Every structure is written in structure tokens, then in C-alpha cells.
Amino acid sequence: MRLPVKLLSIILIAVAPGLSLAYETGSKILRFGNATVSPDVSSSPLSLTTDSTAEIEGTSVRVGDNGTLGLTGVYMFSDHWGVEVVAALPFQHDLEVSGLTAQKLDLGQTKHLPPTVLLQWYPMQNASSVQPYVGLGLNYTVFFDEELSNGADDLFATLGATDDAKMSIDSSIGIAAEAGIDMAFGSKNQWMFNLAVWWVDLDTTAEIDVPGVGSVSADVELDPLVYMAGLGYRF
Template sequence: MNRIIACATVALTAGLAVPAFAYEEGSIIVRSGIATVAPDVNSSALSVSGAELGGTRVDVDNGSALGLTGVYVFRDHWGVELLAATPFTHDIQVEGLGATFDLGETKQLPPTLLLQWYPMDHRSSVQPYLGVGINYTAFFDEDIDSAADARFASLGATEEAKLSLDNSLGLAAEAGVDFAFGADKRWLFNLAVFWIDIDTDAKVTVPGVGDITASVDIDPLVYTAGLGYRF
């Protein structure tokens, strides 16, 4: 009897010592790190008061910010993720008519909700995953570059120009991987890439000249690298 009790005690102790890094129902995962938005821009030509300027286009630079995601594993292998971030800032250029010049900048927040699939056994310390969902991108704090304002003044602008971009609603997809580490395997090193469908209509209102408009498909890849923790 003593031997049975001793064996049972050893087995229980060993069981309690097994790292708790299961990606199973009820798990909560938080991740944070640097996120870089790299636009793949496809722009229409600019139109001035409805007249198209052939050979012109809009371009958008990369932007980086602190990214934060939270995941609830509602069923083994399946989770729901919410992506948030501090504001991204992007410089905007106009190309064509023999020159390229800075038009201005904008900030944006891209909250994204995704359904995730984790194909590996829930006890694996390496967890690749795929996700698909929906994104809402809100543009704000649009600002015209001073050099662009000077150009507009030379064309007869009577006041400072104003830039505005419509918010966007579109699809999103992701692929990522977690590497568990630490004594209890709850800490994670995470790498992920997102594709987001972001389309906007941009308008520059130039008093005395007219409205300059363009339709811009931004459609960026978003690269993230950081740390996470599984509760």
C-alpha cells in the first residue's frame, strides 16, 4: 500500500510539473510588439474639379506603431482575435506632371477582428496559425505639407488647403506563429503578417482652385514582431 501511495504521489507531482502551455478552450492570449504597415498602393489619377490629370497618382509611405492583440480561444484550435494599435502616421506624396512632391500626412487606426485557426496539437510549444476577418480603418489628423500649400498658393489658392480621407471597411487575413518559452511555457515570441483591404477616397479642398480628388487602394501588408503571454 505504501508503494502504491508513493507511486501515485510521484505521478501526481509529475503531472503538476508539466508545463501549462495548452492552446485549448478558455485560454486567453495577449501579444504586443512593433507593427509596420507597408502599403501596396494602387491609385487613380488625380482629378481637379472633375478634370482628370493623366499620368498622376498618389503614393503612401510605411508607418510603424505599437501593436496589441488579444485572443480568446473559444474552442480547441479556434480563437477570436482583436487587433489594435497606437496611431500609425503615413506621409502622402503626389507623383506625375514631371515631379514628385509631399502632399501631407495622415494618422490612422486599424481595429481588426479575426477568426483564427491553430492546426497544431494544443500542447505544442510552436503554434502556427491562420486568421480571416474584417477591418475598419479610421483616418484622422490629416495635414497638408507646407510645400504643397505653397504650390497651391502659386496656382491661385486663396486659403490653406485641407486634406480629408474617407474611412475604410474591408477584409483582412493573417498568418503567424507563437514560440513558447520560459519555465511554464506561458511566455511567447510572436511573428505575424496581416493583409488588409483598405480603400479610401482622398480629397484636397483648395479654396480658389477647386477640389483635387483620387481613389486610393492602400491594401497594406502589416508585419509584427513581439512578445505575448497566455493566461
Template sequence: MKIKSLSLAIISATALLSGAAQAYEAGDFIVRGGLASVNPDVDSGNLYAAGVEQSDSKVDVNNETQLGLSLTYMIQDNIGIELLAATPFSHKLQGKGELSGLGEFAEVKHLPPTLSVQYYPMDNSSLFQPYVGLGLNYTTFFSEKFINGADATFNSLELDDSLGLAAQVGFDYQLADNWSLNAAVWYMDIDTTGTFTDGSNNDYKIDVSLDPWVYMAGVAYRF
């Protein structure tokens, strides 16, 4: 009787675990959502005024956190295609070096949609599902404007859109049949050129590499 009871217990536990541990299979959709933080690793060139380079006249860009959202379609048990989206991020531009007296002088919004191929190395019976991804990021900038008095001198601020590579690592940890905890980090190659004018119609230009690290933590739902 003890052996029979133990056998039944093992069979029941195995059945429960196997049911709970059905992670990702071909044909599954996975929606992930949470807080996403964009942390630019800024490498700024110098400002050009009327075609002349201004010594030590650079800019910096602050961090920003918004709601992040991604959708993955599993084309195989171990391979997925992910589209990353978010609510618009808003960043402040701050002067550095000879431009430090401007303080925070401009504000810009952007959206960074990213399409990636993901690889899931674990068997689909694992509750823990790490993954890596590689893809393309397209960042579009909009609502560029000068602030804090800089708008009295400068106008017509525009930032070029950017297309570059993106890489990611992340994991899901299954909590229930369809729900998991999620955490992920991306590195994105984002370069832009800012142009603007002043009241005398002098042209200004500055090249900036943003190359942010993007961190997201939240939940995932499989259907």
C-alpha cells in the same frame, strides 16, 4: 536499479515537458505585443481637378512602424477570436508622375483595428503553434494635413475611412508556461478617397488602394 533510474528519468522528463507544453485551451486569453510595420502596396488612380481627370497624376504612400497589440480569446482549443490594435500610424503622401514635383506634400494618421477568427491546427500540447486568420479591417484616417509648402495652396484634406477583408498567418513558440515568441503577417484590403480644395475653392479628388502588408514581431502572454 538502472532500469528503475531510467524509468524515473523518463517519467520526470515527460512531466516537465507536458507541463511546459500546455499551449492554448478554450477560455484562454492571449495578449501579443511588438513592433508592427505597415507597408502599403499602393495602386493610385489619377487626380481629378474640378471633375476633370489629370493625366498621370498619382500618389504614393511610405511605410511606417509603430507598437502593435492584439488580444485573442480562445473559444475552443483550436479556434480564437482576435482584435488587432496599434498606436497611430503616420504616413507621408508623395506625388508621382505629373505630381512628382510636389514631393512629400501631405501627412495623415490612421488606426487599423481588425477583428479576425483564427484557426490553430496543432494539438495544444505543441510548443510551436502556427495559426491562420480571416476577418474584417476598419481603417479610420485622421489628422490629415498638407506639409512642405503645399498647405499654402491646398486645404481641407480628408480621407474616407475603409472597411475591407483581412487575412493573416502567424506563429507562437512557447518559451515558458505563459510566454511565447510571436511573429505574424496580415494582408489588408484598404481603399480610400482623398478630397481637398485650393484657395479658389476648386475641388480635387483621388482614389487610392493602399492594400498593405502588415508585419509584427514580439512576444505573447497567455492568461
């Protein structure tokens, strides 16, 4: 979701003349657009627990990118400070394991929701036509609808699984930071173009319960960047 610098410059030039945005106490801002989660994955080796626990050397978990509709709502409690709530439709990520088979194993997929609350600072004058901002807050990520692939089920069957394996991924609470920019347009200056990026401290543990065999688990640091490009409306 990285827009070319040239395109961003054209947008800035186009919207700057004669426009103003009043970021003042009591204002409310709704932003929406395409949000893409791009995890920066660091994984421990898989651990196999039967009668004891042993690491499976050379293995790691990978998590794919995904995009969906992102939504943010802001309440300005002063001319330069606001509180933002971030929401989205569920993200769905493909999961892979390296080092367990000759080829990367399609492990399955999971969905997640990332509700986040941030304190924001708007440094420009409240009538500025181009308004950058930064924010810091907390993220709560919940994973659900974990599904294993047929290939993973077949592998566990060869290991002696007596029933279908089940995967679970722990929820996470961590720090979130953001940077964004609004660029006004429209006769009443209520509409805006918006570009935003968030970084989220996201650590979790994934575990697969394999009946008749034991469990397979890994600690995973996702620490994703989340990019959103879209529109906003100021009330």
C-alpha cells in the same frame, strides 16, 4: 519586418525541446510588438473639380511605410478556434504625389488606426510547443489628423487658392487575413515569441478642398501588408 530564415530556424530549435503551450477553451492570449504597415499602393490619376471634373494625366499618390506598437488579444472559445482583436498606437504615413510637378511633391501626412477582428484557427495539438495559426476577419481603418505640407500649400497658392487647403481621407471597411506563429519559452510556458503578418483590403478616397479653386481627389487602393514581431503571454 522580415526576419531572416536562419534566425527564425535558430529560434525554433531553441524553444522546441520540452516546452508546451495549452491552447484550450477559455485561454486568453495577449501579444505585443513592433508592427509595420507597408502599403501596396495603386492610385487613380488626380481629378480636379472646378466647374467640371478632369483627370490630371500622369499623376498618382504614394504612401510611405510606418511602424508603431501593435497589440492583439485572443479569446480561445475551443481548443483550435479563437477570436482575435487587433489594435495599435496610431500609424503616421507620409504622402507624395508624382506627376504634378517636375519632382515628387511632398503632399503631407496622415495618421490612421486599424481596429480589426478575426476568427482564428490553430491546427496543431493544443500542447504543441510551436503553434502556427491563420485568421480571417474584418478591418475598419479610420484616417485622421491629415496635414498638408508647406510645399503643397505653396503650389495651391500659385493656382489661386484664397485660403488654406484642407485634406480629408475616407475611412475604409474591408477583409483582413493573417498568418502567424507562437513559440513558447519560460518555466511555466506562458510566454512566447510571436511573428505575424496581416493582409488588409483597404480602399479609400483622398480629397483636398482648395478654396477659390475647387477640389483635388484620388481613389487609392492601399492593400497593405502588416508585419509584427514581438512577445505574447497566455493567461
